[in-house]
Amino acid sequence: GAGVSQSPSNKVTEKGKDVELRCDPISGHTALYWYRQSLGQGLEFLIYFQGNSAPDKSGLPSDRFSAERTGGSVSTLTIQRTQQEDSAVYLCASSLLAASSYEQYFGPGTRLTVT
Amino acid sequence: QQQVKQSPQSLIVQKGGISIINCAYENTAFDYFPWYQQFPGKGPALLIAIRPDVSEKKEGRFTISFNKSAKQFSLHIMDSQPGDSATYFCAATRNQGGKLIFGQGTELSVKP
Numbered sequence: 001g002a003g004v005s006q007s008p009s010n011k012v013t014e015k016g017k018d019v020e021l022r023c024d025p026i027s028g029h030t031a032l033y034w035y036r037q038s039l040g041q042g043l044e045f046l047i048y049f050q051g052n053s054a055p056d057k058s059g060l061p062s063d064r065f066s067a068e069r070t071g072g073s074v075s076t077l078t079i080q081r082t083q084q085e086d087s088a089v090y091l092c093a094s095s096l097l098a099a100s101s102y103e104q105y106f107g108p109g110t111r112l113t114v115t
Numbered sequence: 116q117q118q119v120k121q122s123p124q125s126l127i128v129q130k131g132g133i134s135i136i137n138c139a140y141e142n143t144a145f146d147y148f149p150w151y152q153q154f155p156g157k158g159p160a161l162l163i164a165i166r167p168d169v170s171e172k173k174e175g176r177f178t179i180s181f182n183k184s185a186k187q188f189s190l191h192i193m194d195s196q197p198g199d200s201a202t203y204f205c206a207a208t209r210n211q212g213g214k215l216i217f218g219q220g221t222e223l224s225v226k227p
Contacts, residue, residue, distance in 0.1 A: 033215075042219050043159070058214075102147045103161050104161070106151075
C-alpha cells in the first residue's frame with residue numbers, strides 16, 4: 001500500500017518568505033507527527049496530532065512555526081518569515097496507534113534550504 | 116531526563132562481522148524502544164522495536180538486547196553486509212505513542 005508522502009521534495013526559499021510543507025499520512029492512521037532533521041541537531045520532534053485531541057506542540061522551536069491537520073488526514077507545516085537556521089529536512093510520520101501498534105512510519109522528507 | 120544517548124557515532128565493520136550499536140536512556144517512563152535505519156536521501160525506516168518487559172527480540176539478522184536495570188539497549192546486526200551501510204537511530208517514547216526521542220545516530224559502513 002501507499003506510504004507517507006510529502007511535498008515538495010525540495011524547497012529553496014529566500015530568507016523572510018513563508019513556506020508550506022505538506023504531508024499525506026498512510027490511510028487509516030490516526031496519529032501524525034512532524035520532525036526536523038539537521039546536521040547539528042539530529043532528529044527533533046516538532047508537533048504531534050492524535051485524532052481530535054489538542055496537538056502536542058511542545059517541540060515547535062518558535063512561534064514562526066505552526067501546523068494544522070485537516071479532516072484528520074493531510075497536514076501542513078507552515079514556517080513564517082524563514083531564517084537560515086530553518087534549513088533542514090522536515091520529516092512527517094504517521095502511526096495507527098492501535099492497542100499494540102506504536103510504529104511510526106516516515107515519509108521521504110522535504111529538504112528546505114533558506115538562502 | 117528526555118535524552119537518549121547513542122554510541123558510537125560511526126562504525127566500520129567487515130562483511131560478515133557483527134555490528135553493535137548502544138543506547139542509554141534516563142526516563143524510566145519510556146515504554147517503547149524502536150530502531151530506525153536511514154539511507155541517504157530517504158526517510159528513516161523502522162527496523163525493529165522492543166518493549167521493556169522483554170530482554171531480547173530477534174528479527175532475522177537484527178537483534179535488540181534490552182537491560183532495564185541499566186537503562187540500556189543495543190542493536191546487534193549479525194553477518195553484516197555492505198547493503199547494511201546506513202545511519203541507524205535508536206529512539207524511545209512513552210504513553211503508548213507520542214513523540215519519539217532519538218539518539219544522535221550511528222553511521223555504519225560495512226566493508227566488502
